[in-house]
Amino acid sequence: MAHATATDHMETSTGIDNRKLLMWLFLASDCLFFGSFIAAYLLYRGRSIVGPYPEDLFDIPFTSVSAFVLLMSSVTMVLALAAIQRGNVRNMRIWLFTTAVLGTLFIGGQVFEFTEFNHEGLSLSTNLFGTTFFVLTGFHGAHVTVGVLILMSLFVVSMRGGIQQKDSIVVELAGLYWHFVDIVWIVIFTLIYLIQP
């Protein structure tokens, strides 16, 4: 009765799964979190009185590849959800693992970028650019890291047979979080990296 269990859901006053509702509430509040940091970056852009400056450091080809990797991880994430919703646990595992690997690649790229910037003399306290840039992208990186941990946890649980078609909501919730960090990077990539006065 796989189909019956897949459509089985908790009775709630709204008819909506409370976990999903909570996740959307969290994402709506997280918009404000990142919106504040992006606003702070734009407020202080061009106001650093000592270098290094963004134009001295940004490596657009490298960051473009990172952005592409994170974007493609959203595709693999939604494929994992599509697989479990159709009861294909094996494919879900493959796509979940691929998503986690792509996320790890993105984090690796960010660590490399931060290290390079640091070697060029930029730290959290060097200037306004350093402070706002590291706080914004650092918190985003922390979100991606949490996402990778969630994905790897789901992968391990599924290897133990803990995720079946009826549990697809768990993968959906992880997916919502993962796509959110992706859309935040879409905004950061455009506003911070590509648009430079």
Next chain:
Amino acid sequence: MTLADYRKKRGEPLISEDAEHGETHPSALEYVQIGVILAIITAVEVALYYIDMDFTLLVTLLSMLSVVKFAMVVLWFMHLKFDAGLFSILFASGMALTFAVFIAAIAMLGGSLT
């Protein structure tokens, strides 16, 4: 009477039933096609960065492409296009509040969007 009871009484499906049946969600192939479109848009964005053009035009084009990418991920990958309207209202409210705070901070403290 709960919203769920009300919808049952009217013969309407429960909101979560629409979403969890997965019948209206795109196929795996459609997700891949959307992914290809997103990749192409990203390539266009990077190409625009290297093209020598008016800065205002560049900002306009990049912003538009960014909004398209954002909307595609939210509507298709996050299923807002297919899910309960309440989720859209929640997320749109968060986005609207963020945008309002963003504009207010820039206006009051003298920053620049560009």
